[in-house]
Amino acid sequence: MASRDVVLLSIDSGRDGLPSNALRLAAMGRRLADQRGGQLRWLVLGDLPTQLATLAGSYGVTAVDHADDDSLGGWAGDAQVNAAASYLGDRQGALLIAAQTFDSRCIVPRIAARLGCGVVMNVVDLDSDDDGLSLTAAAYGGDTRSGYRFEGDATAVVALGDNVVDAGPAGSQGEAPLETVSLDCGEPERVSVVERAVTEGPRLEDAEVIVAGGRGLQDAANLGLVEELATALGGVVGASRPIVDDGWIDRSQQVGLTGSITRPRLYIAAGISGASQHMVGCTSAKTLVAINIDPDAAVFRQCRYGLVGDCLELLPAITRAIKES
Amino acid sequence: MRVVVCAREVLDPDAVSNYVLEGKLEIGEDGRSVVNASIPRLMNAYDEQALEAALRLKDNDESVTVDVVSLGSDSADILKHAAAMGADGIFHLAADPAGLDCSAIGRLLGAWVGSSGGAQLVLCGRQASDDDQGVVPAVLAEALSLPLVTIARDVAVAGDGWRVIRATPDGDETVQVDCSAVVTISNELGDPRYPTMSNKMKARRRTAETVEPSSLGLSADELAPRVVMTSTSVPELHGQCEFIEGGSVDEQAAALVARLRQDEAIAGGSA
Numbered sequence A: 001m002a003s004r005d006v007v008l009l010s011i012d013s014g015r016d017g018l019p020s021n022a023l024r025l026a027a028m029g030r031r032l033a034d035q036r037g038g039q040l041r042w043l044v045l046g047d048l049p050t051q052l053a054t055l056a057g058s059y060g061v062t063a064v065d066h067a068d069d070d071s072l073g074g075w076a077g078d079a080q081v082n083a084a085a086s087y088l089g090d091r092q093g094a095l096l097i098a099a100q101t102f103d104s105r106c107i108v109p110r111i112a113a114r115l116g117c118g119v120v121m122n123v124v125d126l127d128s129d130d131d132g133l134s135l136t137a138a139a140y141g142g143d144t145r146s147g148y149r150f151e152g153d154a155t156a157v158v159a160l161g162d163n164v165v166d167a168g169p170a171g172s173q174g175e176a177p178l179e180t181v182s183l184d185c186g187e188p189e190r191v192s193v194v195e196r197a198v199t200e201g202p203r204l205e206d207a208e209v210i211v212a213g214g215r216g217l218q219d220a221a222n223l224g225l226v227e228e229l230a231t232a233l234g235g236v237v238g239a240s241r242p243i244v245d246d247g248w249i250d251r252s253q254q255v256g257l258t259g260s261i262t263r264p265r266l267y268i269a270a271g272i273s274g275a276s277q278h279m280v281g282c283t284s285a286k287t288l289v290a291i292n293i294d295p296d297a298a299v300f301r302q303c304r305y306g307l308v309g310d311c312l313e314l315l316p317a318i319t320r321a322i323k324e325s
Numbered sequence B: 001m002r003v004v005v006c007a008r009e010v011l012d013p014d015a016v017s018n019y020v021l022e023g024k025l026e027i028g029e030d031g032r033s034v035v036n037a038s039i040p041r042l043m044n045a046y047d048e049q050a051l052e053a054a055l056r057l058k059d060n061d062e063s064v065t066v067d068v069v070s071l072g073s074d075s076a077d078i079l080k081h082a083a084a085m086g087a088d089g090i091f092h093l094a095a096d097p098a099g100l101d102c103s104a105i106g107r108l109l110g111a112w113v114g115s116s117g118g119a120q121l122v123l124c125g126r127q128a129s130d131d132d133q134g135v136v137p138a139v140l141a142e143a144l145s146l147p148l149v150t151i152a153r154d155v156a157v158a159g160d161g162w163r164v165i166r167a168t169p170d171g172d173e174t175v176q177v178d179c180s181a182v183v184t185i186s187n188e189l190g191d192p193r194y195p196t197m198s199n200k201m202k203a204r205r206r207t208a209e210t211v212e213p214s215s216l217g218l219s220a221d222e223l224a225p226r227v228v229m230t231s232t233s234v235p236e237l238h239g240q241c242e243f244i245e246g247g248s249v250d251e252q253a254a255a256l257v258a259r260l261r262q263d264e265a266i267a268g269g270s271a
């Protein structure tokens, strides 16, 4: 009989002892495992995040399966694909749910291809029933939603977008049991890293406050106004894609679909029109403020506070107001 | 040296976005296709950049052949555009994508690359701007048993393989692969070239070579979709924007800061 298990996959050790998007992954996994009546297992490839067993326990995860082969450290596409495929090969019919990250975007579809099963990325929601799986994924950068259906009980692979599903409440307490699994990681890596990326300064994903600028700043020199407000708020500077493409600012500062997905306490978007591909990276902010000269700008549809006016005047005024109060 | 570029037709994402904003996006009777007739059909922008990456390799080395393949029911225009940009060969894999999923499309493209002589490099876009999946290149790489390098901003020949710079959220990462590879290209590569007028004229007379999917020897099971798209919809936005208006710029700024403190969005709240 086909497995009804739900397998959560983490390939990064994340921050604060938890892999990326761990809470949402756990909550979604719990719901699906209940719907399917199978076990909920968490497959960890590489370093074991210190807080994972506790979190997994609180969502009733049956076991954390940890593969810690030496070849799984760092950027290890081949080893991770081999290991996950051999794990799932023994669980035909399981549902694999991975957190979608920059690295998993490259690995998750390969796992599915290796297994010959279907895969959907950018998943916002999913449900299991007797006949298969129904899911909703973001498309057109978030402008639309696509419904997808897996029929039957074949193995299925999905990646959960990291800004959309709300984490459900945790259940029982205590740590999930840890099981060490030995998986075939295959031949040596075919891709080797010659020079790693180094971020200078805080990462957008970790930032509590982000002040982001777009083409409405009109000139690279005006980015200073964004920086000054960010500094006054103890925050980080973000950017829309066009000003990254035009070389005003480094690409590591880009927010959005093809940049960073952020979830700060406060996000201020200045001179940004509010294209879905940008908004997908900032609508998880607790408070979203938009400054735009056009009262009909799309950004105002999704923000908490809106200021209609020239960001070249408003940004310095807000900086002054922060400093004065 | 043969470089294959996989390119796909998409609906202009900016036009789709505008229709969504105006609440005028029309979904067809099948419940999933976008039907607004006035939306232009273009080559997926990342695929255009993948072609640009291939042409830069050709600029540096005359022995490079660039072949562009597109699977779709109507790929004639984008293939002519590829020819105008400078592609050597243009190939139309004549399958209807509506009955296929990304896995089947990846397998078909992989089977074509394999059966048409293989390639030292296969370039794809990082994702299609309609489905945003980024799945096809991974399936293609697996089908050809080639390594996959995603989200590149630069690809250069290095030894028997390739040196690729990936645009990661943490900045540039340089990787080396010592054999043929599938590489996906991101917008950081830079703008694709514009075809010259005379190349456009010449390309108008070019017709793509048609490849019948049945000639590729894939079984019915290999082509059966694992996952089926069932619907397209426009999500509702739950905005509740409070506009801060009236008074001078400084008064507006002060009003905003007061609200943010009250909401504890910035330190020093009302407590």
Ligand SMILES: Cc1cc2nc3c(=O)[nH]c(=O)nc-3n(C[C@H](O)[C@H](O)[C@H](O)COP(=O)(O)OP(=O)(O)OC[C@H]3O[C@@H](n4cnc5c(N)ncnc54)[C@H](O)[C@@H]3O)c2cc1C
Binding pocket: A141, A213, A214, A215, A216, A217, A239, A240, A241, A242, A243, A254, A255, A256, A257, A258, A259, A260, A270, A271, A272, A273, A274, A275, A276, A277, A278, A291, A292, A293, A294, A297, A309, A310, A311, A312, B013, B128, B129
């Ligand atoms: C597949 C794909 C992926 C993408 N990924 C991303 C991504 O990750 N991140 C991203 O940001 N974009 C991304 N984009 C691009 C996105 O669609 C938009 O083009 C982009 O976000 C627009 O940037 P912008 O708002 O800065 O510029 P514009 O759209 O040009 O908007 C500028 C805004 O500034 C306002 N303005 C002008 N002057 C002033 C002034 N003096 N004061 C205040 N406001 C002013 C204007 O009213 C306008 O609303 C992607 C696109 C595609 C197709």
Ligand SMILES: Nc1ncnc2c1ncn2[C@@H]1O[C@H](COP(=O)(O)O)[C@@H](O)[C@H]1O
Binding pocket: B006, B007, B008, B044, B046, B047, B050, B069, B070, B071, B072, B097, B102, B105, B109, B123, B124, B125, B126, B127, B128, B129, B131, B132, B133, B134, B135, B136, B137
């Ligand atoms: N029908 C197709 N024909 C040619 N190339 C394709 C096709 N579908 C996808 N691709 C390639 O795969 C990339 C990612 O597509 P997707 O997986 O649909 O997001 C695209 O940017 C193309 O390079």
